[in-house]
Amino acid sequence: MYDKLIKLTPEKNVMVNEPLKNHTYTHLGGEADFLVTPETYEQVQEIVKLANKEAIAFTLLGNGSNLIVKDGGIRGIVMNLQKLTSxxxxxxxxxxxxxxxxxxxxxxxxxxxxxxxxxxxxxxxxxxxxxxxxxxxxxxxxxxxxxxxxxxxxxxxxxxxxxxxxxxxxxxxxxxxxxxxxxxxxxxxxxxxxxxIKAIMDDLTYKRESKQPLEYPSCGSVFKRPPGYFAGKLIQDSALQGQEIGGAQVSLKHAGFIINKNGASAKEYIALIHHVQDTVKGKFGVNLEREVKIIGED
The missing domain is CATH 3.30.465.10 (Uridine Diphospho-n-acetylenolpyruvylglucosamine Reductase; domain 3)
Known part of the structure; x- marks a missing residue:
């Protein structure tokens, strides 16, 4: 497969057994069999066609911000469009x-x-x-x-x-x-x-930096806003801030964030998400729906 991929995109754009924790905001995730970073729309098209022709698994990674990759990584071809930045x-x-x-x-x-x-x-x-x-x-x-x-x-x-x-x-x-x-x-x-325009952006940037735990790896806001509620407030009122499973922690700065505080595994991070969901459901009867996407193998 490597030989076929480097015919479609330069060799520098194909990585084998690449740790995906190097490409996600959470710093979580096992290896991708093949991580490809095409530089043109045509290369994207040809790689998709190759995956279809060879019946090999294909996954689009994005830039890894609103994503958790499991510890077992991802089989087949993983595509990252980080070089399409115009x-x-x-x-x-x-x-x-x-x-x-x-x-x-x-x-x-x-x-x-x-x-x-x-x-x-x-x-x-x-x-x-x-x-x-x-x-x-x-x-x-x-x-x-x-x-x-x-x-x-x-x-x-x-x-x-x-x-x-x-x-x-x-x-x-x-x-x-x-x-x-x-x-x-x-x-x-x-x-x-x-x-x-700048005044609005400066105000929003201040609100974000003062309220969000940007000093730690995270997937951003973990949960969607449930109708009639605020996810962070429900989590806070459930006394979950500071709760930890392994190296993952419900942020003390913003309850809607789960941070990779100390070398967490994806398994620990996901377990803490489930714990938050179960606790909020038990206390308030509200289902917290994940905003973050979870992919990969255990």
Missing amino acids: IKTDEEIVVAQSGARIIDVSREALRVKLAGLEFACGIPGSVGGALFMNAGAYGGEIKDVLVRTKVVDREGVLLDLTADQLDLEYRKSNIPEKGYIVLEATFSLQTAEYGA
């Missing part, structure tokens, strides 16, 4: 490739005096990941600004879709069920004063 602007339109950080897209929008992506200035994920889960914060979400996207489907076919074709809802899209690989996103923004 961000271009044209009047009130911003086109960003999927491997670009959504934070960087918001900063580029600020530079050219475009408003609408301020909410994304603290979201750690990639553009592709942001579309995958219709990422949002502080009252804004991707759905508000996305107009088009280019994706590759399960067969390796390049598609140009409108935002409406992604069925974007709260922290949800049809991208996972359709098996799409996002290649780029087109955002429609509005011209505004640089100072006004």
Whole structure:
């Protein structure tokens, strides 16, 4: 398989038995059989077609921000789009490739005096990941600004879709069920004063840095907001802050975060997620639904 992959993308873009903890925000995860980092849309298409032809397992990693990879790693081909990072602007339109950080897209929008992506200035994920889960914060979400996207489907076919074709809802899209690989996103923004945009971004950055445990590895906010409640408040009121399983801990700074405090395994991290869910369910009768995705083998 290695020989076939390096015919489709340069050798430097193919890693064998690569530890995925080196590529996830939680610093968790076993090895990928093959980790590939294509540089062009055509390479993405050809690698998907190869996986289909060889009937080998295929997994899209994204940038590993809202993700837990289990300790056994992932078999087959794992694709990371970290080399697709172009961000271009044209009047009130911003086109960003999927491997670009959504934070960087918001900063580029600020530079050219475009408003609408301020909410994304603290979201750690990639553009592709942001579309995958219709990422949002502080009252804004991707759905508000996305107009088009280019994706590759399960067969390796390049598609140009409108935002409406992604069925974007709260922290949800049809991208996972359709098996799409996002290649780029087109955002429609509005011209505004640089100072006004920056003031909003500075305020949101302060709120994030003062309230979130950014000094530790984590997957970000673990749970979706349950209707009528705040996940962090429920966890806090369940006296779970500071609870630990192995090297994983419910953050003392923000109850909605679970941090990798001291070399946690994925098994420990996931066990703590389940403990939080069970405790909140027992105390308040509320089901906390995971926002973070868990993949890989035990």
